[in-house]
Amino acid sequence: MPTDRSSAGDPARTLALLWREPPEGPRRGPARALDLDAVVSAAVGLADRDGPDAVTMRAVAQALGVAPMTLYTYVPGRAELLDLMLDAVHAQTARRDTAGRPWRERLTAVAEENRALFTAHPWAAAVSTLRPPLGPGSTAKYEHELAALDDTGLDDVERDDCLTHLLSFVQANARAVAEAQAARRQSGLDDAQWWAAAGPLLARVLDPARYPRAVRVGAAAGAAHGSAHDPDHAYRFGLARVLDGLAALIDARR
Amino acid sequence: MPTDRSSAGDPARTLALLWREPPEGPRRGPARALDLDAVVSAAVGLADRDGPDAVTMRAVAQALGVAPMTLYTYVPGRAELLDLMLDAVHAQTARRDTAGRPWRERLTAVAEENRALFTAHPWAAAVSTLRPPLGPGSTAKYEHELAALDDTGLDDVERDDCLTHLLSFVQANARAVAEAQAARRQSGLDDAQWWAAAGPLLARVLDPARYPRAVRVGAAAGAAHGSAHDPDHAYRFGLARVLDGLAALIDARR
DNA sequence: TCGAACTCCGTACACTGTACGCGGTTTTTA
């Protein structure tokens, strides 16, 4: 009987994989054909190209030229694979050195780096970050990002709060982008086609007398950016607001 | 041959359902056993109790005492059902009248109302709001929330920007709550059990020399709120920051 | 009166994650 007890959802097992800690004791049996990194990077490649839903165990296996069940000797299950994927891309993110620059510029760089991550890996926005993988990649990322809050006069708890707030904003924005992408992929309709189909009915049903502000503001917003919602604009607007909000806290501290 | 062309993903069809516009022309065939509201509220009940994944077509059908395929005479598919569910709960949200109060109080009320919505219906945070259902419920909600930005000196586009920013924050926070709930439901581990299992390995691997800020700040944050991440605290902190950020814009306008 | 349109729905299909167990390979132990 293997020493594996209820493998799925075991935090220790997942962490051991994240940190690439080989199970203690001597190994027997035939040499492995693959290694964990190969599995993870095949999955990342799939997700980058075809979206998060493309990461099925069968698809990853096929990309690697093995049978689906073979993956389970490398990874306890799909959920853990996603954790590993996230930590892997966290490890690869560019980290600008902004030491000595003003805090606003440093935090802007952090936001930009995260935005770049989500641009390169849109699926990453969709996987939960609440309880982050806590692997080497995520930890290094966290360390780097905390450095941007050095010399702000904030205490440790506040630094975590500020960083969480900033990253949560960037992630929310990235999710909006990813959802728009997914919606287009599934429906096969771009924004113009959607409005062409929906417009007549909406015009009949959106009574300006009943919804004066909604109709007016909706039309203005739609005209300003080309579409109903422009995530790029929302990012620029939102980032400025977030930094202004943090400024009220940080500049008061010193 | 029915007049239905490629029913799934047809915006006009979905909008007609949202606004409860009966298809034109006379109806034949036997009287319907259910109506759309019954289907939607059965689905909402299921989601409220058992989470969004519990809303399967088979489960909804069983709750209503009909065969699964029967649902498809009321709703084009699961995606549209989710849109209808969202619009339904949007229609039911409490809307405080804060006319005459200062803008900060009005926006706080809007945030609070949305938070209450997500508390009552955690699944709602998970469904995309990028391109909102645009049904009567969502439209009335939008109208109400825009009223909170009356007399702020902002132009129409800015009002939409500000509201989107605020709501996006509240939704991101609600998603964190929902994800934590889902993680607990699936793993069967509460926060203490997770740390008990993960702690030893983390202690060995999180080298304070390599990750000085991460270890220090992580520990401080974990000690401050009981757990690794406290969404309640994040909400209070974040809302204050968001309002401060908007203040920099609004107070400059007048 | 008859066909069209509509009802509800049984069956079937493609797809998912993954439990179980088998045969072969390698290392450790007796």
Added chain:
DNA sequence: TAAAAACCGCGTACAGTGTACGGAGTTCGA
């Protein structure tokens, strides 16, 4: 040196998902 134990790869199978298709029964307009 032989047996046992642990491991690899993986074929098969199962429960679950959304939903396409088409049939049987019902109601209405022509």
